[in-house]
Amino acid sequence: MQFNNKLKDRQLILLDEQGCIIASCDSIFSTLEMRDEPVFKDFPLVESIFDIAKKMKLNEPKLRFSKIETTFKELNGFYDFTFVKTDIDHRRPILWTILDYTRLYEDYHRTQQNRQEIAIAKELLREQS
Protein backbone atom coordinates (compact mmCIF):
# COMPACT_ATOMS: atom_id res chain seq x y z
CA MET A 1 0.00 0.00 0.00
CA GLN A 2 1.34 3.45 -0.90
CA PHE A 3 0.39 6.99 0.02
CA ASN A 4 0.45 9.79 -2.46
CA ASN A 5 1.40 12.67 -0.20
CA LYS A 6 3.40 15.58 -1.59
CA LEU A 7 3.43 17.72 1.54
CA LYS A 8 6.81 17.68 3.27
CA ASP A 9 5.44 18.85 6.59
CA ARG A 10 2.86 16.09 6.91
CA GLN A 11 3.39 12.37 7.32
CA LEU A 12 0.61 9.83 6.99
CA ILE A 13 1.02 6.47 8.69
CA LEU A 14 -1.36 3.53 8.79
CA LEU A 15 -1.20 1.40 11.93
CA ASP A 16 -2.64 -2.05 12.40
CA GLU A 17 -4.39 -3.32 15.56
CA GLN A 18 -1.04 -4.09 17.18
CA GLY A 19 0.41 -0.64 16.53
CA CYS A 20 2.67 -1.81 13.70
CA ILE A 21 3.13 0.27 10.57
CA ILE A 22 1.23 -1.02 7.53
CA ALA A 23 2.11 1.91 5.29
CA SER A 24 3.68 5.35 5.50
CA CYS A 25 4.41 8.14 3.05
CA ASP A 26 7.72 8.80 4.90
CA SER A 27 7.61 12.54 4.11
CA ILE A 28 9.24 13.54 7.39
CA PHE A 29 11.14 10.40 8.43
CA SER A 30 11.76 6.94 7.07
CA THR A 31 9.87 4.10 8.70
CA LEU A 32 11.68 1.32 6.81
CA GLU A 33 13.57 0.18 9.92
CA MET A 34 10.47 0.40 12.09
CA ARG A 35 8.15 -2.04 10.38
CA ASP A 36 8.68 -5.18 12.45
CA GLU A 37 7.35 -4.09 15.82
CA PRO A 38 4.83 -1.64 17.29
CA VAL A 39 5.83 2.01 17.21
CA PHE A 40 5.36 2.26 20.98
CA LYS A 41 9.06 2.15 21.87
CA ASP A 42 9.72 5.30 19.83
CA PHE A 43 6.38 6.96 20.54
CA PRO A 44 5.12 6.53 24.11
CA LEU A 45 2.31 8.98 23.33
CA VAL A 46 0.97 6.59 20.69
CA GLU A 47 1.24 3.69 23.15
CA SER A 48 -0.61 5.77 25.69
CA ILE A 49 -3.62 6.58 23.49
CA PHE A 50 -3.66 3.45 21.33
CA ASP A 51 -6.45 1.67 23.17
CA ILE A 52 -8.64 4.75 22.75
CA ALA A 53 -7.78 4.97 19.04
CA LYS A 54 -8.56 1.27 18.56
CA LYS A 55 -12.00 1.74 20.11
CA MET A 56 -12.84 4.66 17.81
CA LYS A 57 -15.63 4.18 15.31
CA LEU A 58 -15.51 5.05 11.64
CA ASN A 59 -16.42 8.70 11.04
CA GLU A 60 -15.73 9.56 14.65
CA PRO A 61 -13.94 12.93 14.91
CA LYS A 62 -10.18 12.79 14.91
CA LEU A 63 -8.34 12.52 18.17
CA ARG A 64 -5.91 15.45 18.16
CA PHE A 65 -2.91 16.33 20.30
CA SER A 66 -1.16 19.63 19.71
CA LYS A 67 2.34 21.00 20.23
CA ILE A 68 3.94 17.66 20.96
CA GLU A 69 7.62 17.44 21.83
CA THR A 70 8.80 13.90 21.17
CA THR A 71 11.85 11.94 22.27
CA PHE A 72 12.11 10.41 18.79
CA LYS A 73 15.40 11.55 17.29
CA GLU A 74 13.96 12.28 13.83
CA LEU A 75 11.34 14.64 15.23
CA ASN A 76 13.17 17.49 16.92
CA GLY A 77 10.56 20.21 16.79
CA PHE A 78 6.90 20.66 17.61
CA TYR A 79 4.22 18.50 16.03
CA ASP A 80 0.50 17.83 16.07
CA PHE A 81 -0.66 14.22 15.97
CA THR A 82 -4.12 13.16 14.86
CA PHE A 83 -5.64 9.68 14.94
CA VAL A 84 -8.72 8.46 13.10
CA LYS A 85 -10.20 5.07 12.23
CA THR A 86 -10.29 4.38 8.50
CA ASP A 87 -11.82 1.81 6.20
CA ILE A 88 -9.42 0.34 3.67
CA ASP A 89 -10.29 -2.89 1.86
CA HIS A 90 -12.65 -3.89 4.70
CA ARG A 91 -9.88 -3.47 7.25
CA ARG A 92 -9.98 -0.86 9.98
CA PRO A 93 -6.47 0.56 10.36
CA ILE A 94 -5.75 3.73 12.30
CA LEU A 95 -4.58 6.68 10.27
CA TRP A 96 -1.96 8.56 12.24
CA THR A 97 -1.06 11.97 10.81
CA ILE A 98 2.01 13.85 11.95
CA LEU A 99 1.92 17.56 11.18
CA ASP A 100 5.15 19.50 11.47
CA TYR A 101 4.34 22.91 12.98
CA THR A 102 7.85 23.55 14.28
CA ARG A 103 8.25 27.00 12.71
CA LEU A 104 4.88 28.21 13.90
CA TYR A 105 5.19 26.78 17.41
CA GLU A 106 8.78 27.98 17.88
CA ASP A 107 7.51 31.56 17.71
CA TYR A 108 4.70 30.68 20.08
CA HIS A 109 7.21 29.00 22.41
CA ARG A 110 9.42 32.12 22.50
CA THR A 111 6.44 34.37 23.26
CA GLN A 112 5.11 32.04 25.93
CA GLN A 113 8.56 31.70 27.50
CA ASN A 114 8.97 35.49 27.76
CA ARG A 115 5.46 36.03 29.06
CA GLN A 116 5.77 33.38 31.75
CA GLU A 117 9.27 34.42 32.84
CA ILE A 118 7.97 37.97 33.36
CA ALA A 119 4.90 36.75 35.26
CA ILE A 120 7.04 34.58 37.55
CA ALA A 121 9.58 37.37 38.16
CA LYS A 122 6.80 39.85 39.00
CA GLU A 123 5.17 37.45 41.44
CA LEU A 124 8.44 36.66 43.19
CA LEU A 125 9.23 40.39 43.48
CA ARG A 126 5.80 40.98 44.99
CA GLU A 127 6.38 38.21 47.48
CA GLN A 128 9.75 39.61 48.52
CA SER A 129 8.51 43.18 49.02
Added chain:
Amino acid sequence: MIKKKVILTGSFGVGKTSLFNRFVYSKFDEKYLTTIGVKVDKKSLTIEGKEVTLLLWDIAGEISQDKVPNSYFLESSAIIYVFDLTRPSTYANMEFDLTHLEKMVPGVLVKIVANKKDLVTDEELEKVLKEVNKFPDVITSAKTGENVENLFVDIAKSLISNAV
Protein backbone atom coordinates in the same frame (compact mmCIF):
# COMPACT_ATOMS: atom_id res chain seq x y z
CA MET B 1 2.66 -5.99 32.34
CA ILE B 2 0.53 -3.23 33.87
CA LYS B 3 0.52 0.11 32.05
CA LYS B 4 -0.88 3.27 33.59
CA LYS B 5 -1.19 6.79 32.27
CA VAL B 6 -0.15 9.48 34.73
CA ILE B 7 -0.56 13.20 34.09
CA LEU B 8 1.49 16.02 35.55
CA THR B 9 -0.53 19.18 35.74
CA GLY B 10 -0.58 22.55 37.50
CA SER B 11 0.26 26.15 36.77
CA PHE B 12 3.23 27.15 34.60
CA GLY B 13 6.70 27.25 36.17
CA VAL B 14 5.90 24.98 39.12
CA GLY B 15 8.41 22.34 38.05
CA LYS B 16 6.32 19.68 36.30
CA THR B 17 8.96 19.12 33.62
CA SER B 18 11.69 19.12 36.25
CA LEU B 19 9.89 16.38 38.21
CA PHE B 20 9.38 14.47 34.96
CA ASN B 21 13.05 14.83 33.98
CA ARG B 22 14.27 13.97 37.48
CA PHE B 23 12.21 10.78 37.60
CA VAL B 24 12.60 9.57 34.01
CA TYR B 25 16.14 10.70 33.18
CA SER B 26 17.63 11.42 36.64
CA LYS B 27 18.55 14.94 35.56
CA PHE B 28 17.79 18.52 36.56
CA ASP B 29 18.26 21.76 34.65
CA GLU B 30 18.32 25.10 36.48
CA LYS B 31 17.04 26.92 33.41
CA TYR B 32 13.29 27.26 33.14
CA LEU B 33 12.06 26.15 29.73
CA THR B 34 8.32 26.35 29.28
CA THR B 35 6.31 23.43 27.89
CA ILE B 36 3.80 24.64 25.31
CA GLY B 37 2.01 21.38 24.61
CA VAL B 38 2.84 17.93 25.81
CA LYS B 39 5.77 15.59 26.31
CA VAL B 40 5.22 11.90 26.93
CA ASP B 41 7.71 9.32 28.11
CA LYS B 42 7.58 6.18 30.19
CA LYS B 43 9.39 4.45 32.99
CA SER B 44 8.95 0.93 34.32
CA LEU B 45 9.10 0.07 37.99
CA THR B 46 9.00 -3.27 39.75
CA ILE B 47 6.62 -3.13 42.69
CA GLU B 48 6.16 -6.22 44.86
CA GLY B 49 7.38 -8.41 42.00
CA LYS B 50 5.05 -6.85 39.44
CA GLU B 51 6.23 -4.71 36.58
CA VAL B 52 4.30 -1.50 36.14
CA THR B 53 4.97 0.98 33.36
CA LEU B 54 4.04 4.57 34.03
CA LEU B 55 3.23 6.49 30.84
CA LEU B 56 3.90 10.01 31.96
CA TRP B 57 2.29 13.07 30.36
CA ASP B 58 3.99 16.36 31.10
CA ILE B 59 1.49 18.93 29.90
CA ALA B 60 1.71 22.69 29.45
CA GLY B 61 1.08 24.64 32.61
CA GLU B 62 -2.12 26.60 32.73
CA ILE B 63 -3.21 29.06 35.38
CA SER B 64 -6.53 27.24 35.46
CA GLN B 65 -6.96 23.55 34.70
CA ASP B 66 -10.14 24.05 32.67
CA LYS B 67 -7.87 25.42 29.91
CA VAL B 68 -6.20 22.02 29.43
CA PRO B 69 -7.66 20.08 26.47
CA ASN B 70 -10.01 17.32 27.65
CA SER B 71 -8.41 14.76 25.33
CA TYR B 72 -5.21 14.85 27.40
CA PHE B 73 -7.06 13.35 30.36
CA LEU B 74 -8.63 10.42 28.48
CA GLU B 75 -8.06 7.12 30.29
CA SER B 76 -5.63 8.57 32.80
CA SER B 77 -5.15 6.59 35.99
CA ALA B 78 -3.49 9.25 38.10
CA ILE B 79 -3.04 13.00 38.11
CA ILE B 80 -0.18 14.75 39.84
CA TYR B 81 -1.23 18.30 40.69
CA VAL B 82 1.92 20.33 41.26
CA PHE B 83 2.24 23.71 42.91
CA ASP B 84 5.24 25.89 43.71
CA LEU B 85 5.91 26.58 47.38
CA THR B 86 7.37 29.99 46.52
CA ARG B 87 4.43 31.30 44.45
CA PRO B 88 0.97 31.69 46.03
CA SER B 89 -0.70 32.10 42.62
CA THR B 90 0.10 28.44 41.88
CA TYR B 91 -2.04 27.18 44.77
CA ALA B 92 -4.67 29.92 44.86
CA ASN B 93 -6.96 28.02 42.46
CA MET B 94 -6.26 24.58 43.87
CA GLU B 95 -9.78 23.86 45.10
CA PHE B 96 -11.38 24.88 41.79
CA ASP B 97 -8.77 22.92 39.83
CA LEU B 98 -9.19 19.74 41.87
CA THR B 99 -12.98 19.91 41.52
CA HIS B 100 -12.58 20.35 37.78
CA LEU B 101 -10.16 17.41 37.51
CA GLU B 102 -12.48 15.17 39.52
CA LYS B 103 -15.31 16.07 37.13
CA MET B 104 -13.13 15.33 34.09
CA VAL B 105 -11.84 12.00 35.35
CA PRO B 106 -14.16 10.73 38.09
CA GLY B 107 -12.47 8.53 40.65
CA VAL B 108 -8.96 9.23 39.36
CA LEU B 109 -6.10 9.04 41.84
CA VAL B 110 -4.91 12.60 42.54
CA LYS B 111 -1.66 13.44 44.28
CA ILE B 112 -1.05 17.00 45.37
CA VAL B 113 2.62 17.88 45.21
CA ALA B 114 4.29 20.91 46.77
CA ASN B 115 7.49 21.40 44.78
CA LYS B 116 10.66 23.51 45.16
CA LYS B 117 11.24 22.63 48.80
CA ASP B 118 14.89 23.54 48.31
CA LEU B 119 13.87 27.20 47.92
CA VAL B 120 12.04 27.64 51.22
CA THR B 121 13.06 27.62 54.85
CA ASP B 122 11.26 25.46 57.40
CA GLU B 123 9.38 28.55 58.64
CA GLU B 124 8.29 29.51 55.11
CA LEU B 125 7.20 25.94 54.45
CA GLU B 126 5.10 25.91 57.60
CA LYS B 127 3.50 29.22 56.60
CA VAL B 128 2.57 27.96 53.11
CA LEU B 129 1.14 24.71 54.47
CA LYS B 130 -1.16 26.78 56.68
CA GLU B 131 -2.28 28.84 53.68
CA VAL B 132 -3.12 26.04 51.25
CA ASN B 133 -6.65 24.67 51.08
CA LYS B 134 -5.54 21.08 50.75
CA PHE B 135 -2.52 19.64 52.48
CA PRO B 136 -0.06 18.26 49.89
CA ASP B 137 0.44 14.49 49.69
CA VAL B 138 4.14 14.95 48.99
CA ILE B 139 6.64 17.79 49.37
CA THR B 140 9.34 17.51 46.74
CA SER B 141 12.42 19.11 45.32
CA ALA B 142 13.09 18.23 41.70
CA LYS B 143 16.45 19.96 42.14
CA THR B 144 17.74 17.76 44.96
CA GLY B 145 15.55 14.79 44.04
CA GLU B 146 13.95 14.75 47.49
CA ASN B 147 10.81 12.59 47.49
CA VAL B 148 10.58 12.45 43.68
CA GLU B 149 11.13 8.69 43.35
CA ASN B 150 8.85 8.13 46.38
CA LEU B 151 6.07 10.09 44.69
CA PHE B 152 6.03 7.88 41.60
CA VAL B 153 6.58 4.64 43.53
CA ASP B 154 3.61 5.49 45.78
CA ILE B 155 1.46 6.17 42.73
CA ALA B 156 2.52 2.87 41.12
CA LYS B 157 1.74 1.02 44.38
CA SER B 158 -1.71 2.59 44.62
CA LEU B 159 -2.48 1.83 40.98
CA ILE B 160 -1.38 -1.79 41.34
CA SER B 161 -3.52 -2.30 44.42
CA ASN B 162 -6.50 -0.70 42.62
CA ALA B 163 -5.90 -2.99 39.63
CA VAL B 164 -6.10 -6.16 41.74
